[in-house]
Amino acid sequence: MxxxxxxxxxxxxxxxxxxxxxxxxxxxxxxxxxxxxxxxxxxxxxxxxxxxxxxxxxxKVPDSREGDAAIARWKEQLLAQKRKEEYEHFLREQMAFEEARRLREQQVA
Incomplete structure (x- = not known):
């Protein structure tokens, strides 16, 4: 070497x-x-x-404004669905935290 x-x-x-x-x-x-x-x-x-x-x-280049608008609407729908799912998940977590807090308070009392 x-x-x-x-x-x-x-x-x-x-x-x-x-x-x-x-x-x-x-x-x-x-x-x-x-x-x-x-x-x-x-x-x-x-x-x-x-x-x-x-x-x-x-x-001539084809006009794609309709397709662009459709894609924009689809993206908005996806984002709205995602926001809805995230909010539902957040609410479920909050409900679980509240339930756990209630159980702790019942055990202490």
Whole structure:
């Protein structure tokens, strides 16, 4: 097995590698070179296949206000049901505490 020097070197390498990789891949010059090339390739691909945009020209996003309102009502119903159940649970606990208090008072008297 290696000694403390080997472990220290290994730890330094394990810390330095991600830091160096982060520094290297976040250089603006590298970003401009590689990303601009990729963007050009993507743009060329889209101009060759522009028929997709022609097909989608008449597409309209469906109106989802009714569905959103229905979901909001459903959420409110769930919250109301949860509040009701929690309140019922609270009342049951209070009744149990009152019953226990009455029993203690009867035992003392």
């Amino acid at each position: 290696g000694g403390w020097k080997l472990e220290t070197g290994r730890f330094a390498l394990m810390v330095a590698f991600p830091v160096a990789a982060f520094w290297l891949f976040n250089q603006p010059s590298l970003f401009k070179v590689f990303v601009s090339k990729k963007c050009l390739l993507i743009l060329q691909h889209h101009t060759q296949h522009h028929y997709i945009s022609i097909k989608m020209k008449g597409y």
